[in-house]
Amino acid sequence: MSINVNFPASWKTSVAGFISLAAGFIVLNASYFSAHPLIVELAKYVSVGGPAAGLFMAKDSNVTGGTKANE
DSSP states (O other): OOOOOOOOTTHHHHHHHHHHHHHHHHHHTGGGGTTOHHHHHHHHHHHHHHHHHHHHHHTOTTTSSSSSOOO
């Protein structure tokens, strides 16, 4: 018996979304991370850049008009 897991063609956008979601949580709940102010500062930049990275990866050449079918 074999188990085949088919990842969607847009897995990169999902990863960027989860990273920006985690960064947004850190920014909104900075009091939980008061012992690590560097993490809060980095999360501010990641929460701004995360959606931009997701949009950039959404137009990946192997998904839109490339070699993979968009599933």
